[in-house]
Amino acid sequence: PKPPLEVQPAMITEEESRLAYGQLSYDELLEVLGLALDFRDNDTAGHSRRVARYTMEIARAVGCSADDLVHINRGAYLHDLGKIAIPDNILFKKGKLTPSEWEVMKTHAWIGHNLITRISLLAPVGQILLAHHERYDGTGYPDGLRGDAIPVAAQIVGILDLFDELTTPRGEADTRSTAEALAQMAERRGWWSDAVYQAFLRVITTSDEAGAA
Numbered sequence: 001p002k003p004p005l006e007v008q009p010a011m012i013t014e015e016e017s018r019l020a021y022g023q024l025s026y027d028e029l030l031e032v033l034g035l036a037l038d039f040r041d042n043d044t045a046g047h048s049r050r051v052a053r054y055t056m057e058i059a060r061a062v063g064c065s066a067d068d069l070v071h072i073n074r075g076a077y078l079h080d081l082g083k084i085a086i087p088d089n090i091l092f093k094k095g096k097l098t099p100s101e102w103e104v105m106k107t108h109a110w111i112g113h114n115l116i117t118r119i120s121l122l123a124p125v126g127q128i129l130l131a132h133h134e135r136y137d138g139t140g141y142p143d144g145l146r147g148d149a150i151p152v153a154a155q156i157v158g159i160l161d162l163f164d165e166l167t168t169p170r171g172e173a174d175t176r177s178t179a180e181a182l183a184q185m186a187e188r189r190g191w192w193s194d195a196v197y198q199a200f201l202r203v204i205t206t207s208d209e210a211g212a213a
Helices: 014-021 024-040 041-062 066-077 081-085 099-106 108-116 118-132 154-168 178-186 196-211
Strands: none
Touching: 024 081, 041 066, 041 154, 066 118, 066 154, 081 108, 099 108, 108 118, 118 154, 118 178, 154 178, 154 196, 178 196
16 A cells, blocks of 8 residues: 555646746746755655645645645745754754754744745745644644634645654654544644645545555
């Protein structure tokens, strides 16, 4: 059976391709930034590609526009960009981070946002990088946003970020089956809007059934 989040290229419709046509500079910048993640942490780079794969499907399911999908795909791929500035002793630490180390780790959201918004062509991606760890119930970071104050795109990236973290082997991290991961996420469904959570379930369940066929 294939992994829950198989690394595949994100599929885009003809309309989305038309919108992106002639904007090669955007994609060249994306490729360079993606390579920076590859050099920094191969696990994170693979993680970002897997998250990007399903982000597009969920974004379409909740009604995002074709124009928004271009930014969402890029934001999903680059959501952990800020980790390039996190010290090695924290980023690669085995075991639980101390409270002070965790505060440093959380700064990757702001760092990623500040880096990406310096590039005018990619500025719309900034809010995804900044808010993908916010939670609908207000318990997330960095700003403790609540409810619809959290961009839908950031919620989509956030829910897939967690799912991939739960189901993909990363060093000595504990991993779970799709069913086990979904059960744990059901306990945390207050972290995302109902529309995003239900779309996520439909996409992941359909993909898992197709993989088992």
